[in-house]
Amino acid sequence: MSTILTYIAISDGKLKRSSLEVLSHCKSLADAAGASCEAVVIDANASSFIEGIQKYGASKVHVVEDPIFKNHMNTPLLKALSKVMSSINPSVFAFASTEGTKDVLGALAANQNAAVIADVASFKLIDGGVTAKRPVMAAKIMNNTEAKSDKVLVSVRSGSYDLNESPESAEVVNIDFSMDDSEMKSTLREIISASGDTIDLNEAEAIVAAGRGVKDEDGKALISELASVLKAGIGASRALTESGVYDPSLQIGQTGKVVSPQLYIAVGISGAIQHVAGMANSKVIVAINKDPDAPIFEVADYGIVGDLYKVLPPFIEEIKKIKS
Amino acid sequence: MPDVYAPLQIKEGELIMDADRMVLNAYDASAVEEALVLKEKHGGEVEVVCIGPAKASETIRKALAMGADKATHIIASGDEEYDSASYAKILSAFFKDKEYDVIGLGKQSQDTDSGLTGSMVAEHLSLPYTTNAVGLEVENGNLVVKRQGDSGQEMIELPTPCAVTCSNDMNDPRIPNLKGIMASKRKPIDQVEISSLGIDETELQADTKVTSYEEKPARQAGKKYEGEAEEVAREVAQLLDTEANVL
Numbered sequence: 001m002s003t004i005l006t007y008i009a010i011s012d013g014k015l016k017r018s019s020l021e022v023l024s025h026c027k028s029l030a031d032a033a034g035a036s037c038e039a040v041v042i043d044a045n046a047s048s049f050i051e052g053i054q055k056y057g058a059s060k061v062h063v064v065e066d067p068i069f070k071n072h073m074n075t076p077l078l079k080a081l082s083k084v085m086s087s088i089n090p091s092v093f094a095f096a097s098t099e100g101t102k103d104v105l106g107a108l109a110a111n112q113n114a115a116v117i118a119d120v121a122s123f124k125l126i127d128g129g130v131t132a133k134r135p136v137m138a139a140k141i142m143n144n145t146e147a148k149s150d151k152v153l154v155s156v157r158s159g160s161y162d163l164n165e166s167p168e169s170a171e172v173v174n175i176d177f178s179m180d181d182s183e184m185k186s187t188l189r190e191i192i193s194a195s196g197d198t199i200d201l202n203e204a205e206a207i208v209a210a211g212r213g214v215k216d217e218d219g220k221a222l223i224s225e226l227a228s229v230l231k232a233g234i235g236a237s238r239a240l241t242e243s244g245v246y247d248p249s250l251q252i253g254q255t256g257k258v259v260s261p262q263l264y265i266a267v268g269i270s271g272a273i274q275h276v277a278g279m280a281n282s283k284v285i286v287a288i289n290k291d292p293d294a295p296i297f298e299v300a301d302y303g304i305v306g307d308l309y310k311v312l313p314p315f316i317e318e319i320k321k322i323k324s
Numbered sequence: 325m326p327d328v329y330a331p332l333q334i335k336e337g338e339l340i341m342d343a344d345r346m347v348l349n350a351y352d353a354s355a356v357e358e359a360l361v362l363k364e365k366h367g368g369e370v371e372v373v374c375i376g377p378a379k380a381s382e383t384i385r386k387a388l389a390m391g392a393d394k395a396t397h398i399i400a401s402g403d404e405e406y407d408s409a410s411y412a413k414i415l416s417a418f419f420k421d422k423e424y425d426v427i428g429l430g431k432q433s434q435d436t437d438s439g440l441t442g443s444m445v446a447e448h449l450s451l452p453y454t455t456n457a458v459g460l461e462v463e464n465g466n467l468v469v470k471r472q473g474d475s476g477q478e479m480i481e482l483p484t485p486c487a488v489t490c491s492n493d494m495n496d497p498r499i500p501n502l503k504g505i506m507a508s509k510r511k512p513i514d515q516v517e518i519s520s521l522g523i524d525e526t527e528l529q530a531d532t533k534v535t536s537y538e539e540k541p542a543r544q545a546g547k548k549y550e551g552e553a554e555e556v557a558r559e560v561a562q563l564l565d566t567e568a569n570v571l
């Protein structure tokens with residue numbers, strides 16, 4: 001029986017929801033194809049995540065636990081993934097398309113002589129491989145890409161699939177791992193984290209995103225207040241991450257993150273294709289912009305034409321009222 | 325690569341666009357810029373390598389006009405259906421017996437967003453590498469890379485030789501000036517045939533294939549609310565609750 005394997009990413013000590021989305025999809029593909037749906041988790045505390053993974057229907061959870069995985073580093077991750085692939089020999093190995101995945105996916109494909117399709121919006125099995133839909137040309141259009149191989153790696157954009165619980169008492173398989181210091185090809189010197197408790201944009205139900213129209217501390221304060229009323233994550237356009245107004249981790253778009261929250265509020269963002277590429281899959285989009293011809297209005301469900309400094313205070317106040 | 329801003333059309337699953345509009349990938353422009361900055365600070369030489377059809381020479385000139393010292397053009401006919409894995413194999417074969425400190429690549433191609441070639445090349449050549457670099461420094465002969473990770477930024481030290489893929493968040497690539505453009509015409513572009521690189525060409529056959537293109541399910545533009553700020557703000561907030569159900 002062939003195996004469809006899903007990599008479960010851990011980030012900041014939490015299961016990445018996007019990898020559970022991928023697992024949910026792989027479970028339904030495996031059921032339809034009569035294949036075995038399995039998962040692998042690689043982390044310093046990998047075993048503490050087993051229960052959370054079991055809820056999504058894997059029949060086996062492979063566990064690689066070693067302190068070296070406390071922080072992301074590509075050398076040990078690649079070694080572990082290669083070992084897992086060689087021993088499980090999955091026909092499909094699926095990942096959520098996180099920065100951690102992007103760092104190793106090509107190298108893993110080269111190492112395992114596997115075919116690879118990165119950053120897909122959806123995929124399914126075909127005879128002898130996988131076919132996927134990918135946004136291309138700055139996400140203006142889609143293409144269909146086929147990989148014919150007995151080993152296919154695929155990474156999936158967050159928000160592409162719904163979570164689907166289907167409890168099964170998955171068997172747990174521990175995989176030995178050890179790594180010599182001498183094998184480390186690079187050194188992680190330090191991690192510069194964004195200050196404070198930020199909401200993971202890939203998982204946020206709502207996002208308030210600021211663009212160049214947000215000009216000063218007063219504007220930032222309005223963004224923070226709106227985000228806090230909505231329990232939303234804060235995102236930003238490149239204009240504001242580049243100028244250091246917001247942390248680079250918050251950039252949304254082709255270079256930044258691809259997000260798909262229930263509610264996306266773009267404030268003072270023009271709607272350049274590279275920004276839209278990262279947010280067009282949001283369920284409901286609200287745009288606040290003083291230029292009635294701003295391209296962001298072409299993708300917005302609700303467009304407010306006006307000065308954000310005048311629009312946001314009553315907007316926030318009204319939402320507060322509704323929420324209370 | 326083709327210019328993503330060029331008008332395009334899809335006819336019966338095929339992508340039709342002006343194939344003559346070839347441009348330098350924005351992420352590669354950032355890699356070139358960063359190489360030039362490192363050269364200005366630490367000396368050395370900047371060489372660019374491009375696999376592409378004859379008309380890719382314009383793109384190569386652009387990098388030379390920015391200030392790169394020399395170039396290698398690995399000639400492809402343009403009819404091959406190569407994927408990232410094929411390009412990575414060609415690049416690896418090219419670099420195999422070369423001397424270099426750092427191979428800089430783009431973090432992804434702007435048209436396909438694949439983002440695979442860099443780490444494939446590193447794996448083929450067994451090089452230390454990192455991806456999605458937003459800053460580079462040289463310290464004691466090592467490359468110190470600031471990498472944008474999922475939540476924070478990672479400072480990673482790589483011994484040379486190594487490979488790094490660059491984000492456009494790293495810098496603003498310089499626009500070539502007239503002097504640079506004139507100088508670029510005198511700089512050497514070495515032309516290399518793929519067949520001379522000693523690769524088994526069946527190995528280059530792509531594992532992945534684009535079978536068709538299609539329009540994206542379009543988003544309907546919704547309603548625009550214009551008028552007195554206070555009023556429209558409250559109206560839309562209400563609608564988010566009662567109509568869109570997202571509050």
Ligand SMILES: Cc1cc2nc3c(=O)[nH]c(=O)nc-3n(C[C@H](O)[C@H](O)[C@H](O)COP(=O)(O)OP(=O)(O)OC[C@H]3O[C@@H](n4cnc5c(N)ncnc54)[C@H](O)[C@@H]3O)c2cc1C
Nearest residue numbers: 211212213237238239253254255256268270274290291308
């Ligand atoms: C390869 C590549 C990758 C890129 N990747 C990304 C990416 O990942 N993410 C990204 O965001 N960009 C990306 N960009 C950059 C992108 O092209 C735009 O430059 C950027 O998105 C612009 O940001 P902005 O909308 O905030 O600024 P602007 O385009 O300057 O727009 C500002 C908007 O604010 C409005 N405004 C001003 N004042 C007010 C006010 N008081 N009230 C209301 N509205 C106001 C203006 O009308 C205008 O529409 C990329 C570019 C390239 C080439």
Ligand SMILES: Nc1ncnc2c1ncn2[C@@H]1O[C@H](COP(=O)(O)O)[C@@H](O)[C@H]1O
Nearest residue numbers: 374375408429430432433438439440441
């Ligand atoms: N034909 C090519 N010639 C030179 N470099 C390439 C070529 N194709 C890809 N690359 C490099 O690989 C990077 C990422 O490619 P991709 O995997 O297509 O996203 C690019 O930004 C380039 O630096």
